Amino acid sequence: MKKKIRISNRLGLHARASSKLVRLTNNFKSDVSISKGELAINAKSILGILSLAASLGVEIEIETKGDDEEFAMSEVISLFDSKFGEES
């Protein structure tokens, strides 16, 4: 399944946020990928996410594919929604 969102945390997908995301995505059986424009990356790879260089306000598309794709999607979305705990 696919879902488009806009990056809403101030620092974007920087190292700390990417670390959190990778640790989360590696718990799922499903493949998780994120694309920005033409560029699509494996969201289980820290290097992949960093190479996306997604900053505040950028639109990205998340795709989950596999047995637990719905669960994976909702978890990933809620991490983005929580702004990676940045502002707390």
Add this chain to the structure above:
Amino acid sequence: MSIEKNGIAISPGFSVGNALLINQAKTVVEKRKIKTSEIVMEVNRFQEAVEESKDEISNMKQNKNNEYKIEHIEILDFNILILEDEILAGEVIDTITKKQINAEWALNKVLTNKSKEFAFVKDLYMQERLADFYYIAERITKNLRGLNKNLFEIKSNTILVAHDLSPIDALKYCRNGNVNGIVTDLGGTTSHTAIIARSLGIPTIMSLLNISTSVEPGQRIYVDGYKGRVKWKVNKSEKDELNTLQSKYTSFQKNLFEFSKLSGETKDKKIISIKANIEISSEVKMAQKYGAEGIGMYRTEFLFTSKEQFPSLDEQYEDYKELFKENLFNEVTIRTLDIGGDKIQDYSHLENNPALGLRGIRYSLVNIDIFKTQLNAIFKVIESEKKKIRILLPMISNIDEIDKSLLVIDEVRKNYSIDSNHLSVGVVIETPSAVLLVEEISKKVNFISVGTNDLIQYTLAADRTNETLENIISPYQPSVVRMLNLISDKVPANTYISICGEMANDINCLPLFIAMGVRELSMNYYSIPRIKSAIHDLSFNDCVETVQHCLNLTTHEEIKNELSQLIRNKMKGYDSMMDYEV
């Protein structure tokens, strides 16, 4: 088709060997082809090194003694994530398998590509994380080494091919005598690595741009350290040509070595002592091999700047003692620290113009403890080795500096029992001011040594490191020739004059020095046989005549023509020699 690259000739000689590719980020990485049968083993080796690196970082995290802040823990976590990254590991394993290349190199290659991908990321914080990649690469590389320590053994007939080579690595690799040549992308004549390569007599070429990415490991490479030319992938006919060149070089060398055994004697029996300038004490061996009759100048700057701190008395003592190893020489000349504000780690006193700043004797007299330590080490060596040392004081511009220096020398000397003829003190004449005072200076010291490099720079007020001034910075400038003439006119009879600096090994300048009646020339050891052979073809009278003529000329081209004409007419085998002009 053969491939050829030209760079800066750093250390002379001609050699052939097999390329050993080494790359230097912070750690040195070598490139090595692996067999199909070795792929599985190489992949395992990589994976084990990654696991080991992960364990190390996890242990760091858990170590109770380290009170890590939350940011530090996050960085460690980030590093672990990179190590666990499937993409990274996947690409490295892919590279090992497809390119059949060793794990260290594959890792290095993947990370270099990754860092290029990240180069466009403007975020500063993210940019800084790039440093973590290298940190991780180093850790994995280190562990790869630990798993297979034999990887770094240097086979015989090796040509080191590197992007850049640190002095420490140069020494490490060349120690077992299996390195025939060094070629690098970066570096220049005055780099410490260049100094070491010359001291070890290894043909070396630097500034070859992308040699390290052009050559394949194990490739047969031809290094011409005279012309600064590297060749590889040569075909049969070129190979024959190069072999002919090599044997021509070998016989040329043999001839030169015949000359190295001669004394520096002109046709009409005037004798000039030919000595070597050295930058590290272990160079004495090469100096002796090339026919040096002594050390005319040991520059101590490398000793002082190659470590974080200045060397202690004991360290200096051990180093100076090396000069007399194997009894190669009975007398050596140590120039006291000739360091300028530009070379000193402490940048609190940055000078606008270091060449005209607190350098040489000026620095020593202000930092009197450093000066005294150096003198103590020198006297200690004279005392224990019972050998002769000449102390050379650099950058003297007035009499006061000489008086003050001599007082310090006397004061320190009192603590040692030294035979009076085992010590002499001289001054480098390298400022126009010292030239004008040379009569008085000569009366105060045992000898003078004309430092031509700086004398040219200060006479013409032209920075010798400024390439745009190349035309002005010429030893043939009328003002330079007249400066030299002034020195020989003013000094009292029988003053012992030595010449050091690049002019000493410039064949065309020889007539100037012979006519001046200098007693000693001190130069790079590898120029010695050539200069000795040239002296043998010249006579004092010929030189005086030519130089008299030069003193009336007004442009450097005219003077150069005049001098080189004499050399061309008098020197036997001039043409074949010029083939290998250093």
